[in-house]
Amino acid sequence: MKVLVAGMSNLEHQGQQGVIDSITSLLKKMGVDYQIFTDEVKCWEATLNLGFEDISEKVSKEFKEKAEATGADLIISSFAAGVQKWRTELPNQYGLELGIPYIHVSQFIADEFKKSSPDLAPFPHKYFVQHGCTLGRKMKGFQAIRDVLSYVPEIEVLEEEHPTAELEKMDKAEFNTCPGSWLNFTQPELGDYIKENYVLSVLAPANPDYAGSTCANGHYGIVQGLEIAEIEDIKPLYFTELLDRIWR
Numbered sequence: 001m002k003v004l005v006a007g008m009s010n011l012e013h014q015g016q017q018g019v020i021d022s023i024t025s026l027l028k029k030m031g032v033d034y035q036i037f038t039d040e041v042k043c044w045e046a047t048l049n050l051g052f053e054d055i056s057e058k059v060s061k062e063f064k065e066k067a068e069a070t071g072a073d074l075i076i077s078s079f080a081a082g083v084q085k086w087r088t089e090l091p092n093q094y095g096l097e098l099g100i101p102y103i104h105v106s107q108f109i110a111d112e113f114k115k116s117s118p119d120l121a122p123f124p125h126k127y128f129v130q131h132g133c134t135l136g137r138k139m140k141g142f143q144a145i146r147d148v149l150s151y152v153p154e155i156e157v158l159e160e161e162h163p164t165a166e167l168e169k170m171d172k173a174e175f176n177t178c179p180g181s182w183l184n185f186t187q188p189e190l191g192d193y194i195k196e197n198y199v200l201s202v203l204a205p206a207n208p209d210y211a212g213s214t215c216a217n218g219h220y221g222i223v224q225g226l227e228i229a230e231i232e233d234i235k236p237l238y239f240t241e242l243l244d245r246i247w248r
Contacts, residue, residue, distance in 0.1 A: 040063055060090050079215060104214070106148060160202055
């Protein structure tokens with residue numbers, strides 16, 4: 001199986017080199033034949049959200065053509081927005097169908113771990129995981145990260161609670177607060193306030209040692225929020241960075 005890794009240009013643009021390195025390192029350790037998608041437009045999945053329909057159709061068609069030309073059997077990404085776009089929005093909006101399955105990296109790792117349980121060192125720390133808005137709320141894809149983290153010895157996983165989730169017969173992951181990094185696109189004047197407020201009102205009360213999001217964009221918001229709030233006791237750590245650190 002040949003895997004195409006999308007979203008790496010977005011990560012590079014955000015300065016998330018640690019996430020890039022951990023994903024490629026894990027794929028090598030798992031023996032996966034992979035290729036990085038180097039020709040994609042940065043943050044192309046945001047064009048439809050922002051109302052640029054003509055641009056969105058153009059860049060989506062380019063993504064489809066270039067991705068299918070690689071001969072990949074599967075596309076993975078740390079950004080759930082692209083996965084969701086090809087699952088429902090682009091077929092409905094433009095009639096575009098991607099000829100390759102496209103899944104979030106958490107689902108890919110969960111599937112791989114089920115095939116062959118990894119040998120991971122203990123991680124005796126409290127780890128807060130934020131369920132990305134698209135992955136958790138729109139796609140209900142929150143179980144994969146829980147499955148992945150269940151393989152980590154001695155970890156204490158923390159999640160944002162929601163008082164009415166059980167009453168509404170919904171998973172608490174569907175109510176997770178967004179760290180606010182999308183505001184960099186739309187309302188940058190509010191961005192710093194929202195990201196700091198997320199850290200102070202959601203992360204800090206949970207008192208974790210480390211924190212990360214399933215969505216790399218959400219993780220970027222956590223990184224920025226911790227810097228703005230000048231909190232050093234909580235370390236940002238994307239879950240692929242965590243796994244790469246403890247892989248034996």
